[in-house]
Amino acid sequence: DVARVLVNEGTGEIEALVIKRGVVFHRESVLPVRYVRDICVGVVRVQISAADLKALETFE
Numbered sequence: 001d002v003a004r005v006l007v008n009e010g011t012g013e014i015e016a017l018v019i020k021r022g023v024v025f026h027r028e029s030v031l032p033v034r035y036v037r038d039i040c041v042g043v044v045r046v047q048i049s050a051a052d053l054k055a056l057e058t059f060e
Contacts, residue, residue: 002044003028004059017044018059029056 004018017031031046038045 006030028059030059031056 001020002017003020005014006016006018007013008015014033016033017036018028019031021027021029031048035046035048035052036044037047
């Protein structure tokens with residue numbers, strides 16, 4: 001699930017999505033927009049390796 005959209009205040013461009021991860025222990029991670037491949041009817045498709053997904057920053 002996408003919890004937030006992070007926008008560059010200077011340019012107005014989307015920089016990242018804050019995504020909710022985990023089934024039991026939820027956490028929010030910052031997903032840089034470079035991983036987004038498509039957005040269609042409320043579905044965000046991404047292409048990211050398992051290692052990169054694991055290394056995403058936690059949103060605070």
